[in-house]
Amino acid sequence: MRNFKRGIYSTTVAPTPVPKAELVLPPPLLFTPAGCYLFPCDFMLGINSAAAQVEGAAADEGRTPAAPDFITEFARSIGADTSSLEDDFIATENYYLYKQDIERLASVGLKYYSFSIAWPRILPFAVPGTPVNKQALAHYDDLINFAIEKGVHPVVTLTHFDTPAQFIGGNATGLNKKPLFGNLNLGYQNDTFEDAFVHYGKIVMAHFADRVPIWITFNEPLTGCDTGPSIDHVIKSHARLYHFYKDELQGTGKVSIKMGAAPALPQIPSNASYVAATKHYNDLNIGSFLNPLALGQDFPDAYKQTIQDYVPLTQDDLAYLNHTLGMFYPTLAALQRHFV
Missing domain, CATH: 3.20.20.80 (Glycosidases)
Structure with missing residues (x-):
């Protein structure tokens, strides 16, 4: 590997006490409801x-x-x-x-x-x-x-x-x-x-x-x-x-x-092309994983039509893959039609 470098340590460093000066609360956010700081236990x-x-x-x-x-x-x-x-x-x-x-x-x-x-x-x-x-x-x-x-x-x-x-x-x-x-x-x-x-x-x-x-x-x-x-x-x-x-x-x-891939919502929900782009994106990037792993279902058509070297799944495959995601936590993205 080119430009290889080593750091300054070569053995585990014992932790030092945390100075109180480092434990500084962030400044309050103005005009923010206090209730937003409350999390479930x-x-x-x-x-x-x-x-x-x-x-x-x-x-x-x-x-x-x-x-x-x-x-x-x-x-x-x-x-x-x-x-x-x-x-x-x-x-x-x-x-x-x-x-x-x-x-x-x-x-x-x-x-x-x-x-x-x-x-x-x-x-x-x-x-x-x-x-x-x-x-x-x-x-x-x-x-x-x-x-x-x-x-x-x-x-x-x-x-x-x-x-x-x-x-x-x-x-x-x-x-x-x-x-x-x-x-x-x-x-x-x-x-x-x-x-x-x-x-x-x-x-x-x-x-x-x-x-x-x-x-x-x-x-x-x-x-x-x-x-x-x-x-x-x-x-x-x-x-x-x-x-x-x-x-x-x-x-x-x-x-x-x-997963990392954010489920998408159409930027303009009333626009059919934006809705179609969103479905295509979700099917290709997320359905390719979640259909078999979360639902026990085959790959979406968008995935099979786009990825021509995809590997078909049998019914035995789907039964084995089904419900093997213990949890899932998404973020969201807004899509426009030119993402198709």
């Missing part, structure tokens, strides 16, 4: 991070290259403006500063910490039959245990864009594959991806299930789904891990996907 207030975006330590303690390691190099290769891009080699050094970070999350009253575990740390060679990195398991053991000690519930994502680099060919060129939809190639279409991801997921779930109440298999899968087979591999590997957790581990928590 069971509201899940937390914060989200991702291994590739915060950990750094990209070559430490057994971690091997992941797709995000090549993003900046890829951007340079196509002549994109990289002035605002940073490589993930150092990030915020959360890999060594996680106790400091969790201490501060707890100090402001956050009860949930959603983070991702790095597949290339747990399985440096990515695929079944290769060694498990016990040092990586011990690291996440300590992170999870420290969060629980501080009253923070861990929410674990199995992959947040950081697919092992071998699934994209091991270099930046693998990202430069024009997608049929989605954003870029994260290796999900690779023939070996599904079994490899399920193998990795089973290792992590079996090790941490006693302490983790909420599991996310994929973060924003549409970002890395560039073909029909990639969608097929994502939904089937998710369902396999859901059933492993519920049926084999007898897990009592939740297993879901962070």
Whole structure:
């Protein structure tokens, strides 16, 4: 990897006391009803991070290259403006500063910490039959245990864009594959991806299930789904891990996907073309996942007509995929007709 850099830490940093000066309430919002600050007692207030975006330590303690390691190099290769891009080699050094970070999350009253575990740390060679990195398991053991000690519930994502680099060919060129939809190639279409991801997921779930109440298999899968087979591999590997957790581990928590794709509403509800654009968008970007996983229904026609290499689902597939989303939380977007 070009321009590789290391951070300043090489061992876990003990947390320092949180100075009272750091605990400053935000200023009040003028003309805002006071009632809007009230949440139900069971509201899940937390914060989200991702291994590739915060950990750094990209070559430490057994971690091997992941797709995000090549993003900046890829951007340079196509002549994109990289002035605002940073490589993930150092990030915020959360890999060594996680106790400091969790201490501060707890100090402001956050009860949930959603983070991702790095597949290339747990399985440096990515695929079944290769060694498990016990040092990586011990690291996440300590992170999870420290969060629980501080009253923070861990929410674990199995992959947040950081697919092992071998699934994209091991270099930046693998990202430069024009997608049929989605954003870029994260290796999900690779023939070996599904079994490899399920193998990795089973290792992590079996090790941490006693302490983790909420599991996310994929973060924003549409970002890395560039073909029909990639969608097929994502939904089937998710369902396999859901059933492993519920049926084999007898897990009592939740297993879901962070979809990321916002359901759309027509910008002008009375305009038929805007309504048609909205339906097409929702069917293509959301129905391709939620139809089979939430409803046990076949892909929408818009998806099958647009993605010509889609993989058909059998009735047995649909029965297995059905109701494997433990929860779903959307945002909304407004669409115009030119999105068709």
